[in-house]
Amino acid sequence: MQIDLDELLPEVLTYAPNCPEPTALKAIRDAARLLCKRTNIWRDTDEFQVTTPDCEGICTIPDASIHEIQSAELNDVDLLPKTIAWLDEHRPRWKTETEVASVGRFITQLAPNTVTIVPKAAGLLRARLILHPSRRATTIPEFLVEQYGQEIGKGAAGAVLLIPGELFQPDLGAALTAAFEAKLSTIKTTTEKGQVGARLRTKGSYF
Structure with missing residues (x-):
């Protein structure tokens, strides 16, 4: 509430x-x-759709911004939270990939309160999040x-x-x-x- x-x-x-x-x-x-x-201190779980073509999803918890992703799964497959810097180093072409995969491997944040799946994949995302009030x-x-x-x-x-x-x-x-x-x-x-x-x-x- x-x-x-x-x-x-x-x-x-x-x-x-x-x-x-x-x-x-x-x-x-x-x-x-x-x-x-x-x-x-503010921990919650969220469930929302990740859609094509960008394979991004937006947190649905009111007035909240994502501070940290503790764990996540897309279509019941576990995802590994990774920073943009880690992806740039270990998967250098991840930003330009356009093909949608059947299974995602990683989850990251490109913008506040959104998540991005790498490689691109769509479906139902369930995530445990650490949150803070939005601006x-x-x-x-x-x-x-x-x-x-x-x-x-x-x-x-x-x-x-x-x-x-x-x-x-x-x-x-x-x-x-x-x-x-x-x-x-x-x-x-x-x-x-x-x-x-x-x-x-x-x-x-x-x-």
Whole structure:
């Protein structure tokens, strides 16, 4: 379930009561994006069609952008997530290939919120994704509001209060920003421990 960003306005206005609503909403969106990018907390699965001729598909989750592809399968065949740089090195003609294959091998991203299959193949894609709010999101997942609403509010308020002008309160803005950054580190550690259940290991982010 998605919740409107304006549900978090009170969390910002507590610290910046004179903040214009458009400024506050942008700061809330930016704080939520940063939280998700830094912690990988928003995980979901999606299912959509990949169509010819480009053999691309678009994530269908509202107001979301793909941060990382954890795993994917096309027509029940597993795909390997690869970066554009890896494909350029190991499959140098992949961008100019026009023939549609019966089976895809790799999945990559050429544009935000889209996926591309290599070699070109079409069909039903199922993917496990790590997401963040899109640049124009007007909603965020309910769990972000319920579990991290105060933290997002502090991050947003901190950013607002560090903007030179009538709202400028550098001491309070810096304190709120520092508290938000500290919370991001805690959430990231908790998320990683929840994944592995034990010792943390470094894992590359491909997208």
